Amino acid sequence: MDELNQVQAHNLLGQKTQTPKRKDNALTRTLRSCCVIPQRYILGVMGLLGVCNAYTMRVCLNLAITQMVNHTKTGEEHIDPDACPDEEIIKNATIVLHPYAIFDWDEKTQGLILSGFYYGYAATQVPGGYLAEKFGGKWTLGVGLLSTALFTFLTPIVIRAGGAIWLFILRVLQGMGEGPTMPALMIMLARWVPPHERSFQGALVFGGAQIGNIFGSFMSGILLADGRDWAYVFYFFGGFGLLWFTLWSLLCYSTPNSHPYISKKELNYLNKNVTTAENSSAKDPVPWKGILRSASVWALVWAAVGHDWGYYTMVTDLPKYSHDVLKFDIKTTGTLTAMPYVAMWICSFLFGFVCDFCIKKGWHTIKTGRIIHTTIAATGPAICIILASYSGCDRVAAMVYFIISMALMGGFYSGMKVNALDLAPNYAGSLTSLVNTTSTFAGIVTPYLIGLLTPDSTLAQWRVAFWVCFAVLVGTNVVYCIWADGEQQWWDDVRKFGYPQGWKHGPLIPDKTEQPESVRLSSKKATEDVF
Template sequence: MSKLESSDSSETEQLIDEDDEQNYEEALLQKLSSTRYQLSVMGFLGFALIYSFRINMSIALVDMVKQPAAEKSGPANKNCPVWNKDTSSQNNDVGTFDWTPKEQANVLGAFYYGYMVAMIPAGYLATRIGGKQMYGLGIVLTAVLTLLTPAAAHLGIWWLIILRGLEGITEAATFPAFHHLSGRWTPKLERSIFASMTLSGSFFGNMITQPIIGYLCTLELWNGWPLGFYANGLLAIIWYVAWCFLVYESPDKHPRISERERNYINSQTQIDDDKPTAIPWKSILTSLPVFGIVAAHFANNFMLYGMMSFLPLYFADVLNFDIASNGILSALPWVSVFIGTLTAGQLTDLLRSRSLVTTTFARKFNQVISTFLPSIFLLLAGYAGCDDIKAILFLAVGMLFFGAAGSGFYCNNLDLAPQFAGIIYAISNFFATLSGFLAPLIVASLTEENVHSSVLWIHAFYVFAGVSWLGGSTFLLLGSGELQAWAVIRNG
C-alpha cells in the first residue's frame, strides 16, 4: 500500500471514529434530556424521600425517649472488644418521653399496619385516578403528616401511633402508582435501567438519612430531634411542586415531549389509555408468574426489612459497634446495594438490547443472584465472630448482589402486564409487607434468651437465608419475562 493510500485510510478511519463519537454523544445527550429520563430522576428523588419518611422515626426515637442509665454503661457483649464510643456529640442524655419498649415498637409498627391495609386499594386507585396524581399526593400528604410528628408526640403516644398509621396509608399509594406510571413510560429494553435507577433512590434515602438525622439530633435547637421531621417534610413539599410541573401521566399528555420520543415510547409500551380496560382479577390472581413475583417480593422484603431493623441491633449488641461514631462503616452495606442496583440495571438491559439473553433468563438470573448470594454472605458475617471489619465487609458484598433484585422481580410486572403493573405490584407488596412484622419478631424470639449471643444470631441468619432461598427458588420455577395473554390489548 502506498503512503498516500495509507494516509487516506488513516484519515477515513479517524473521520469514522469522530462520527461514531459524535453520534454517541448526541444519543447520550438526547437520552439525558428525554422526558422519560426526567421522570426517572424525579422518581429517584421521590423514593429517597419515601424511605427517609420510613426510617427517620427509628433514628430519632433514640433521642426522643428516656434511656435507663444501665443501657448506657459498659459493653453489650463481654466477648468482643469495644469500639471507641464518642458521646460528646449527644445532645440529650435523658430524652423527652418516658415510653416503654413495647410502646416504641407500636410507634414503629403502626406505619406498616396502615401501609399494608391500604396497599391493594391504593393500587386500584392508581389504575383509575392515574399514577402521577397518586404518587405525588402519596408523598406530599406523608410530608404534611411528617411535619406534624413532633406536635403529635407531645400530645401523647397514641396520637403519634395514629399519625404513623396514617403515614403508612398515604405512602401505600406510592410504589403501585409509580409502577402504573412506569408501564406507560418505559420502553421494553429500558425497563431494567429505569426500574433500577428509580429503586436505587430508596437505598440512597436509607444511606443519607441516618447520618443527617443523627447530626440534627445533636443540635440544641428544639432539642434536636424535631429538626429531622421538619427538614424531611419541607424537602418533600418542594419536590412535589417540581413533580407537578415536570411529570405527566403518559407521553400523549406531555406538552414538551418530542414527537420522536412519543412515538418510540408508545410503540414499545403497547398501552392505550383512551380505552378503559377492566382489571382481569381472576387472571392475575391465578397467574403462576404473578405467584413467582409474590414469593420473590416477600423474600426480598424479608431480607431488606430485616437488615433495616436488626443490623443496628447486631452491630450494638454483638459487635459492640457504635454506629454514631462509625457512620461510614455502618452505611457501607447501603452504599453497596445502591451501587449494585444501578450496575445490574445497566448490564441487564445492555445484554437484552444485544439479544444475548432473553428477558425471562435475565429476570431469573438477577433474582437468583439477589437472593442466594446475599444469604451466603450474611451467614459468613455471622461466623466472622468479633471481627467487626470482616463482618461488615461480608454484609457489604452481600448487599451489592442484593441490588440485582431491581432487575429481577421488581420490574417483572412490567414484562408480564404493563397495563396492570400497578395493581400487580400492590398485590405482591401487600404480602411482602407482612415481612415488616415477621422479620423483627423472629429475630426477637430467637435472640430473646441472650441478645448478645453470636450463636443465637446465627440461628436468626439461617432463617433469613432459608426464606431468601425459598423465594428465589419459587421465582426460578414460576417466573416469566413474557407478556401474558390476559394482558394483551385487543384492537377493535
C-alpha cells in the same frame, strides 16, 4: 382484529387532534424547545427522588429511636458475655449524655412501633393502584407522599403528646400515604418506558430507595450526634418531602400524551415502542380471575416476600444492630449504616445495564435474566448476613459482609422488581399493588419478630434472627426460579391473546368485546400458567 384496529385508529386520530392544541400555546412551544433532556428521563430522575423521599421518611425513625429510648430504664440489666466494647467509652473517658432519651420502651415495643408503618403501607397498596390506573399516577403518588411529609414533620409533637400509642398510629398513617408509591410509579413507567429500557430505568427509579437509605442514615447520624434533639431528624426530612412535591407537581405527568411540552420526536417514539397502549383495553376491569390463577404472579409474590424480608431486616434493624451490638457511636452508626446502600445503589445500575445488554444481544431471554439477577440478589445476601453474624465483634469484617450483602441485593431491581412490567404492562399498577400488599407483611412481621428474638439485643440472639432471614431468602428464591416468566401474560390483553384452553372461570372482559373462538390461545405454555 377489525375491532382492535378500529380502536387503535381511533386513538391515533385522537392523538392527532390533541397535537395542534399544544402548538397554539407560545409558552408550551418555548418549553418544548428548551427541553433537551427526554421527558422519560426527567420522570426517571424525579421518580428516583420521590422514592428517595419516601424512604428517608420511612427509615429516619430507625436511627432516631436509638436516641429516644433510655436504655437504663428498659428492665432488668442483662449481662452478655459476648458483648462488644462500647466505642463511646473507648474514645472518651465518659459516656456521652443523652438528655432527650426520655422513653422507656422495651425491645418488643420498639419492634411494634417500627412495624406500624407497614400496616398502613399494606392497606393502601390496592386502593392506590386502582386510583393510579383510574386518575393517573402523578397525583396519586404526589398527594400520598405529601401527606407522609406532613405527618413526618408533626412526629415530634405527636410523640411528646401521646407517647408510644400515638406514635404507632402516626406511623400507620405515614404508611398509608406511601402505599400508592410503587403501584403509581409502576403505572407511569409502563406508560413511559419501552421494554428494552426497563431494567436500567427500573434500577434508576427504584435505586432511589438506596439513595433514601444513604441520605437518611448519613444525615440522621449527623443530626443526632453529640446528644442533639432527635426532633431535628423529623423536621429535616419532612421539609425535604414538601420540596420534592413542589418539583414533582411542575415537572411530571401521568402519560406521554398528557405531557404539555414533550417533544414530538419523543412522543412518536414512545407511542410506537411502549408495550402498553392507551386504548379501551386499559379501561377494562382488572382481570383478577386471571391474575390470581397465574403461576408466574405467585412466583413474583414469593420473590417479593423474600426481598422484603431481607431488605427490611437490613433497613429497619441494621442501625439497632450496629448501635446496640457492635456498639458504634450514633454518628458512626449513621455513616456505616449508609455504606451498604451506597454499594446496593451502584450495583443496581451495573446489574441493570448487564441485564438489558444481554437481553438486547440475545444472550438470554427476559425470563432467564430475571431469574439470574433475582437469584444473585437472594442467595448472595443470605450467605453474607450469616457470615456477618459469625464475625462477632470484628466490626470491620461484619460491616464488609453487610456491604457485600446489600451490593448483591441490587440485583433485585433488574430481576423481580421490574417483572411486573413484563407480565402485565396494561395492569402493572394492580399487579404491583397485589405483590406489594402481600410482601409488605414481611415488613410488619420482621421488626416485631426480631424484637421478640432479641429481647436483650445480644449477639447470639441476633444470630438466630439472621438464620431466619437466610431461610426466607433462599426458600422464596427457589419458588421464583421454578415458576417465573418474562412474557406478557394472556390475561393482560385478552383481545390480543384470547383465552387458554381449559379456561372455565368465565369472561375477564365484557362479552361484546371478547375475541372470537378462533383467536383463543391453544399453546401449552398458556395452559400450564392456569391453576
